[in-house]
Amino acid sequence: MASWIRRKPVADKTEFQAKIEHNLALASMGGVGFDRNAYGQYAVVPDGHQLQSLEKFQDRPNNIKTDHRFVSAKSFSEYLTRFFTDSMLITASSDKAQMYAVIDYHDADPECGVVLPSHGAHKAIYTARKTDKIKAWLSMCNTPLGQIDFGLFLEERAVDVIQPMAAEIMEMVMQFEATKKVEFKSSTRLADGSRQFSYVEDNQTRGGITLPDKIIVRAPIYQGMEPQDIKFLLRYRINEGSLKFIIKMHDEEEVLRDAFERCVDAVQHDVKPTQTVYWSSNRKTRAAGHSGAPEQQ
Template sequence: MSQSSEQFGQVTALAADPRSALETVLEAARIAAPTIFGQDGREYAALPKSFSLLDISDPNRLPSRVQQAVTVDDRASLSAYANRFKSDRSVIIADFDALTVSARLDWHEHNLGEDFPAPGYNAHAVTLKLRPSEEFARWDAMEGKIHPQDEFARFLEENSVDIGHPEAATMIEISRDFEATVGQTYKSALRLDNGDRKLVFETDTKVQNGVVIPEKFTLSIPIYNGEQPEELSCLFRWRAMGGGAVGLGFQWHRVEYQRRAHFTQIALTASEETGLPFYMGRFA
């Protein structure tokens, strides 16, 4: 029998038996795409011979895990998120230099656990990125510089609501007194018994008037966004400028200590709200 006759016979036989034709089509499809993924995540290969399943999964394949980095804007959100996803391995790491408080939810196992020292994934975390409050940022931009007296007087008046002591009305009065001396000539400064300074100005007609500035004043503003206000101390500064003018400004007094202490308190409060241990530092 010729080859063409044999092929014709096979085609005729398939046409006569539809089930054989279907099996042939299925077999061709399995050979074209032999890889099958099971519902459990394992991978199988369908082999042509008897179409048995052969497990070809990677024996070193890690189980599925959460990989998520969330950034929140306040401590309450940090604690709420951590409480939802925390486990016995979770920890809080507070980095003052970066102003971050981070709950590492899949950190390493405790050294008393059965899986120690197997490393944790460290792929699921929620981080509070602290930002200066609007009020602190506004005052901090003016701190450490000497400004023209009219400019500084306007700033005091516009932000008098932030001032704790002397009271806002007194600071507004001081700012207006300074505005009244613009164009006059600075003559001298006197230190008063309480440590305040009296700056003396003179008009063209030789009439003298004085402006008393406090040695220091306090602000009642939050340091970080979303936190409660606290009292910050400022030291009044002034400098005689050319042409009889006076420059004004202020410097923070030990505010950096308060910033660090408040940061530590935020981390401690988050630790208390979540029941997680916290560490001051950073990780690579």
């Protein structure tokens, strides 16, 4: 039995039904009936037959169907500028650290304002990726570390640290090596926030070391973005005479969200003409022409 789709409203039933009946009659004779109306196109196909597209034989496809993916905000911006359309829609999600563009989004008729639906098949997706530097620091967060492991990590990543100074970091590393066999007894918080740890060695010699309560790292959070200062808190624990360290990024969720918003600012700054970015996940719409975007590396 032949079938059809895309019916007109009841008011046009007579005219529309006449066309259907004509095409059904054509289909009963082995032909294919086509029609176009304000609500789309349809075809009536005889039983046992299939309707085939000839698009692959055309010089060009009917529309662009792709979903290019980017890890660079600059490349994403350049792509959107190259394929810009008036109907382009750009959304951003700080939860996913991702921007999503539909270049051939639904448009509106400039004369009557009626929305003109689109297939929305031309897409571009930008996913902000963390840099190796910040991943190295985050990989050590919230995990208790012994003196030796913490000392080795600081020695390797000292180049990222701007506070304390590099010389102080290396002094800390040497202290960890010198006190790896002592028994820590107590700690005292000093006025500047640092902590002083008292220890005994061979149950006789007493001593102490002073350690900071935070480390400031300067590094880009997402690839292709400018470095920023990031605070990591240091927490200490004395467990059966051993000193354990815990690193934690201060206000991690807010820091990562702010870093992603810098990516969005960069994209919005670089796409020409400037586009509005709509935030998902309860973020506010970023108005067109927003200023203050950081420069790209």
